[in-house]
Amino acid sequence: MQPERKNICADVVIVGGGTAGCLAAITIKELEPMAQVVIVEKAHINRSGCLAAGMNAINAYLNPGETPESFTRYVRYDAMGLLREDLVLSAARRLNDVVRKVEELGLPIQKNADGTYTPRGRWNIKINGENLKPLLARAVQERGAQVLNRVVATNYLLDREGRAAGVMGFGVRDGCFYSIKAKAVICATGGAAGIYHPHHPVDGHHKTWYSPFNTGAGYAMGIRASAEMTSFEMRFIALRTKDVICPTGTLALGFKAPQVNSLARRYMTTDFTHQGGEGAPTCLRLYGYLREIKEGRGPCYMDTRHLTPERVRELKESYLDMYPGIVLYWAANKIDPGKEPIELSGTEPYVMGGHCQAGYWIDRKRQTTIEGLYACGDVAGGYPFKFVSGCWAEGTIAGESALEYIKEERGGLGPSPVGEDLSLQLDREVERVFSPWFRQVRGESGVKPWEMEERIQTIMDDYAGGISSYYELSENRLVIAQEKLDRLVAQVKYLVAADFHELMKAHEVIDRLAVARVLVAHLRHRKETRWPGFQSRIDYPERDDLHWLKFVNSRMNQEGRIEIIERPYEQLVSGERYLPR
Amino acid sequence: MGLWIEESKCFGCGSCVQVCPGDLLYLTAPKKVAIREQRECWDCMACVKSCAHGALLTKLPYTIADYGATIRPFLGEGWIKWVCRDQEGREEEFLLPR
Ligand SMILES: Cc1cc2nc3c(=O)[nH]c(=O)nc-3n(C[C@H](O)[C@H](O)[C@H](O)COP(=O)(O)OP(=O)(O)OC[C@H]3O[C@@H](n4cnc5c(N)ncnc54)[C@H](O)[C@@H]3O)c2cc1C
Ligand code: SF4
Ligand code: SF4
Numbered sequence: 086m087q088p089e090r091k092n093i094c095a096d097v098v099i100v101g102g103g104t105a106g107c108l109a110a111i112t113i114k115e116l117e118p119m120a121q122v123v124i125v126e127k128a129h130i131n132r133s134g135c136l137a138a139g140m141n142a143i144n145a146y147l148n149p150g151e152t153p154e155s156f157t158r159y160v161r162y163d164a165m166g167l168l169r170e171d172l173v174l175s176a177a178r179r180l181n182d183v184v185r186k187v188e189e190l191g192l193p194i195q196k197n198a199d200g201t202y203t204p205r206g207r208w209n210i211k212i213n214g215e216n217l218k219p220l221l222a223r224a225v226q227e228r229g230a231q232v233l234n235r236v237v238a239t240n241y242l243l244d245r246e247g248r249a250a251g252v253m254g255f256g257v258r259d260g261c262f263y264s265i266k267a268k269a270v271i272c273a274t275g276g277a278a279g280i281y282h283p284h285h286p287v288d289g290h291h292k293t294w295y296s297p298f299n300t301g302a303g304y305a306m307g308i309r310a311s312a313e314m315t316s317f318e319m320r321f322i323a324l325r326t327k328d329v330i331c332p333t334g335t336l337a338l339g340f341k342a343p344q345v346n347s348l349a350r351r352y353m354t355t356d357f358t359h360q361g362g363e364g365a366p367t368c369l370r371l372y373g374y375l376r377e378i379k380e381g382r383g384p385c386y387m388d389t390r391h392l393t394p395e396r397v398r399e400l401k402e403s404y405l406d407m408y409p410g411i412v413l414y415w416a417a418n419k420i421d422p423g424k425e426p427i428e429l430s431g432t433e434p435y436v437m438g439g440h441c442q443a444g445y446w447i448d449r450k451r452q453t454t455i456e457g458l459y460a461c462g463d464v465a466g467g468y469p470f471k472f473v474s475g476c477w478a479e480g481t482i483a484g485e486s487a488l489e490y491i492k493e494e495r496g497g498l499g500p501s502p503v504g505e506d507l508s509l510q511l512d513r514e515v516e517r518v519f520s521p522w523f524r525q526v527r528g529e530s531g532v533k534p535w536e537m538e539e540r541i542q543t544i545m546d547d548y549a550g551g552i553s554s555y556y557e558l559s560e561n562r563l564v565i566a567q568e569k570l571d572r573l574v575a576q577v578k579y580l581v582a583a584d585f586h587e588l589m590k591a592h593e594v595i596d597r598l599a600v601a602r603v604l605v606a607h608l609r610h611r612k613e614t615r616w617p618g619f620q621s622r623i624d625y626p627e628r629d630d631l632h633w634l635k636f637v638n639s640r641m642n643q644e645g646r647i648e649i650i651e652r653p654y655e656q657l658v659s660g661e662r663y664l665p666r
Numbered sequence: 667m668g669l670w671i672e673e674s675k676c677f678g679c680g681s682c683v684q685v686c687p688g689d690l691l692y693l694t695a696p697k698k699v700a701i702r703e704q705r706e707c708w709d710c711m712a713c714v715k716s717c718a719h720g721a722l723l724t725k726l727p728y729t730i731a732d733y734g735a736t737i738r739p740f741l742g743e744g745w746i747k748w749v750c751r752d753q754e755g756r757e758e759e760f761l762l763p764r
Pocket of ligand 1: 100133143144238299
């Protein structure tokens with residue numbers, strides 16, 4: 086009944102072949118064609134992660150006249166004054182180069198008559214990105230990185246000194262146990278969806294905005310290895326079109342549609358003027374919407390009634406590159422955006438470091454608090470407003486840093502990444518990973534992954550600020566969430582999985598539980614409201630710079646308890662921090 | 667969300683099974699594709715685009731959309747064509763670079 090074991094050695098192993106992971110691999114292979122690079126990917130690299138359906142814009146680009154400093158000022162304002170300016174600045178310096186690079190790989194970017202990129206708002210440019218992911222995947226393969234598709238990473242290997250020594254996981258198709266030993270590890274698994282009860286609980290269970298297959302594995306692996314995590318409490322709750330949960334940036338930036346309530350009042354323009362009106366920070370645009378709904382002036386809409394039939398057609402074209410479901414939805418329900426406004430809704434909350442800043446606490450080189458372990462993309466913390474291009478920029482930094490580390494600290498490229506015997510870790514992980522399957526094979530009864538998933542989601546929705554309570558938070562309810570989640574930890578041993586697909590689901594739920602526990606600890610600790618809408622504490626409704634202009638970090642100790650660590654904020658770019666930039 | 671599978675058009679080539687980011691598709695014994703759980707589909711349409719035989723179609727959940735409309739992608743070298751059809755059979759076509 087023991088699974089077959091497959092052992093692989095590499096210089097660098099990248100966990101997750103998505104947006105950031107692909108750029109990390111491309112960077113390393115271009116700098117060092119002889120480097121052995123292995124990507125562990127739970128899906129298939131051609132269409133995995135957030136880019137599966139495509140993209141229609143690059144949301145972080147320095148259009149003419151902008152600088153890394155002006156970008157950082159804007160992101161600081163959008164993030165309500167708290168962020169890692171060093172991380173934002175270092176990535177911003179690379180944004181335009183990395184976009185040019187991906188264009189060279191074949192991405193069609195829309196251009197003006199003079200050859201410059203067509204802007205879609207201050208920091209955005211328009212692309213035809215339907216094929217973006219297959220394009221990145223091809224570039225990775227052409228450069229000779231080895232891709233292990235359908236292998237789910239489950240934990241890091243660590244050496245005696247506590248340095249990253251590789252990754253372990255299992256094959257969803259072949260049922261094998263994989264260990265990939267390496268001199269450096271880059272985590273790029275994206276953020277976490279499915280932590281809260283979904284917006285569509287019944288037949289649209291996975292009709293989430295964020296990829297439902299990004300389940301926080303990278304966070305959970307880091308948490309289990311006692312890596313330091315930051316800012317989980319800055320949850321991301323997206324304001325999206327109702328039912329199909331389609332991004333609204335296309336409507337706001339590309340088609341100049343304002344938010345209106347059921348009385349056709351432009352509440353952002355009128356009530357949030359001092360904070361930027363329609364362009365107010367992302368969390369306030371959700372907060373404004375929520376306030377209208379709560380006070381009985383909903384539903385709210387993006388008002389598209391000014392669009393001519395030609396512009397409606399352009400709008401549909403733009404969505405087909407990223408979210409074709411909405412074009413089908415309009416056809417099915419006979420909706421003409423030129424005649425009726427598009428109804429809004431909020432999603433369930435996500436934990437992610439690409440729009441918000443939940444993730445690994447990293448240094449400027451993207452090294453985590455574990456030596457030899459790097460993080461980039463949505464799994465890396467401290468740097469919000471990353472989007473697809475910021476993930477690429479961060480992927481290139483992580484790739485370069487990992488190579489530099491190998492050369493300076495690990496004796497350079499080449500065989501035998503780890504000298505010592507790691508078999509104890511491997512044996513333990515085989516037992517941990519396969520136990521839900523062993524249990525089912527032995528004919529034991531237990532808990533199905535979907536049952537535990539719904540249990541976690543219900544706890545989070547009821548007690549940790551889900552969609553059913555306007556996402557609002559309070560100490561007494563968070564304490565209950567924490568107790569209930571802690572109790573679930575002891576239930577993990579009852580999970581059963583009939584096959585390897587279900588085993589993947591079991592690990593997704595184990596990982597989500599780890600993420601949810603850290604999230605609740607962070608939500609409890611921050612006793613102010615910094616990001617209204619994303620993190621509204623009804624018991625501490627004001628922003629409190631005197632006590633809380635700092636990062637809430639955490640680390641799980643050997644006993645499985647989550648310890649909170651506070652870290653100071655450092656302002657590097659001069660200027661006002663809260664006024665519209 | 668969910669997926670319509672037109673079994674008569676499926677040749678069991680497996681390309682959709684290979685690409686689905688959620689590992690939701692599999693081949694049954696007579697080499698026909700099947701989905702494990704309709705409600706687990708993300709509606710990314712990776713499978714639909716991968717099927718050269720037009721056997722797959724995205725289906726919106728009935729809780730949010732009327733029955734009868736369809737959308738189909740057709741892929742070529744450097745372009746993608748979308749054909750969207752409403753209940754009355756009215757079609758809209760879009761040709762985009764890729
Ligand atoms: C629907 C949607 C639309 C968006 N639109 C835009 C846009 O138009 N413009 C823009 O700039 N940004 C957009 N974004 C944001 C942007 O796409 C993301 O921030 C970015 O893609 C994240 O990159 P990533 O590499 O961190 O994660 P991903 O690209 O999601 O990659 C994570 C990878 O890790 C893999 N993985 C996860 N767990 C494991 C595991 N246990 N083992 C192995 N592999 C694993 C996944 O399968 C995936 O391939 C959008 C996001 C979404 C969800
Ligand atoms: S790609 Fe089309 S023909 Fe091939 S298995 Fe899937 S549905 Fe059948
Ligand atoms: S639409 Fe996407 S998630 Fe749904 S079955 Fe097809 S490939 Fe899988």
